[in-house]
Amino acid sequence: MHDIRLIRDDPAAFDAQLARRGTPPHAEALVSLDEARRRTIAQAQDAQTRRNALSKQIGQAKGSGDEARAQALMTEVAELKESLPRLEAEEARIAAELDDALAALPNLAAADVPPGEDEDANVEVHRHREPPAFDFKPAEHDAIGPALGMDFETGVSIAGSRFTLLRGGVARLQRALGQFMLDRLVNEHGFEEVCPPLLVRDEAAFGTGQLPKFTEDLFRTTDGRWLIPTAEVSLTNIVRERILGEAELPLRFAALTPCFRSEAGAAGRDTRGLIRQHQFDKVEMVAIVTPDASDAEHERMTRCAEGVLEALDLPYRRMLLCAGDMGFSAARTFDLEVWLPGQNRYREISSCSTCTDFQARRMNARFRPEGEKATRFVHTLNGSGLAVGRTLVAVIENGQQADGSVVVPAAVRPYLGGLEVLEPAR
Structure with a gap:
């Protein structure tokens, strides 16, 4: 607003x-x-x-x-x-x-956001690690996945298109990745773990900018609630209609939740595999800060997400989105794109945005500076830390072996009882 x-x-x-x-x-x-x-x-x-x-x-x-x-x-x-x-x-x-x-109007772009209409004008900030070299032609995850427990056909038969059933080892690996991400954010970066509602009221969806513009992208229940498209909605609304003391800030929240998106504008895009699903798991970060801490918090949050990718030894690049490619509520967005050998390209795996006071005005979320009577709007930030399904895709494609097995990243092996290799069914 x-x-x-x-x-x-x-x-x-x-x-x-x-x-x-x-x-x-x-x-x-x-x-x-x-x-x-x-x-x-x-x-x-x-x-x-x-x-x-x-x-x-x-x-x-x-x-x-x-x-x-x-x-x-x-x-x-x-x-x-x-x-x-x-x-x-x-x-x-x-x-x-x-x-x-x-x-109905989007947030204004920060001064350092490059001009442009779409992703072609996004600017690469840096890269981490060169893509791995294979002595065989790497396959896409949907070709490797079925032997590991990705059951696309059963998922579709149960729920329809853009749903997948994970079984056995690959289901355990997905769970391990989500737990690893959340533990890292809580234990190493000071985020408070939250288990939030997955259904929200109109006011909450409006507060973070999902309503009224993106009604078609959401799933609505018969009693008028909305399934969250991201835990950003629930986490950011923790401070809705509140006046915080300056000493309470920053607030940092993290949650691992299912997310639900209708993908109304994605017809024909990424119809195979896990890249674009109606239901997916994601670890979300939200920060509530004073305006003068906003830019530093944006860099900190982005580095938290990058740290997850680095711990998993995945090649990635950071992109500064142009003004025309940012989300509705964002003033500046860094996208992290992970390398997928099967697709021979980088794909988005995290978006980290500062929304300045745009969401705070919609939620009436304020703070009182020390020694002052007047209140000011807080700044809100959000980021994926990471999208779990897409991380699973990246781990499978980057860790694939010629025999169809997948090397498990060392960072998540403790969550799998020390398992080092995910073996395909024979």
Whole structure:
């Protein structure tokens, strides 16, 4: 959500920022609504002030025996009393229209975000490790997976397309990867482990920017709740409608949850394998910080996700997304892309974003700086640490052997009783 005062102060600058996100100008319409709202508020205040003044004059007129004047004043007071509810209703209507218009606009890009319309304009920041060399042609995970326990056919027969059943060793490996990621974030990086609701109300989905723009991307239950597309929704809303003390910040939360996405705009994309599923596990990081700590926290969070990839010995690169490729709520996003030998390309495995005060305004999440009476909006950040299914894909493809077995990363072997190699069924 945007601050209408900033738009009012410099509408041209706001429209220029929207243009960077590929969004047409909105400042004139927003300022017009704001002016209409403020006019209506002023009219209501004037009417209330006039009514109070006339009420005093009625008493004076009656006291002096001027009954005719008292009756005239009482008639005017009655008219003002009748007009006030209409003015209040009009102000509420305009305010709701203004809020709806503001809620539909994406966050503004940070100054260091490169221009561009799509992923072709994203900028590589750095790479870690060269892709592994194989003395055989590496296969994609969906070719190796069935012998390891990836049962695509049964998943589809149970739930339909974009669902997979994992069995045996590969199911254990997925569980081990999720537990390893969560333990690392909690034990080494100070995140608080959270087991959050997987179903949320409208207000929570609105607070993080999923609603109203991405309704088609979500699954809704018959009682009006939403299945979370990411634990970011639940974790960030922990501070909704709260005023925190500055000493309470930063807050850092981490959770391993199933996530649910309808993939409404993904028809025909990644229909094979685990890359794009309706249901998947993900370890999510969320941080709530003061504005002056926001940029440093963004780098810290991204390094936490990179550390997971490095511990798993997976080649990856960090990408700074251009303005046109960022998510709705993000002001700056780093994508981590892992190397997949079977596809011979890098694929996204984590997105780490700072949302500045954009989500905080939608949630009314604030803090009170030390020694001050006034409150300020917090800054919120989120990131994948990591997407577990895609990490499983990366481990299988990078650790594959010519005989179809997969070398288990040393970091997760303790979670598997010391297992070093995942063997295919014979």
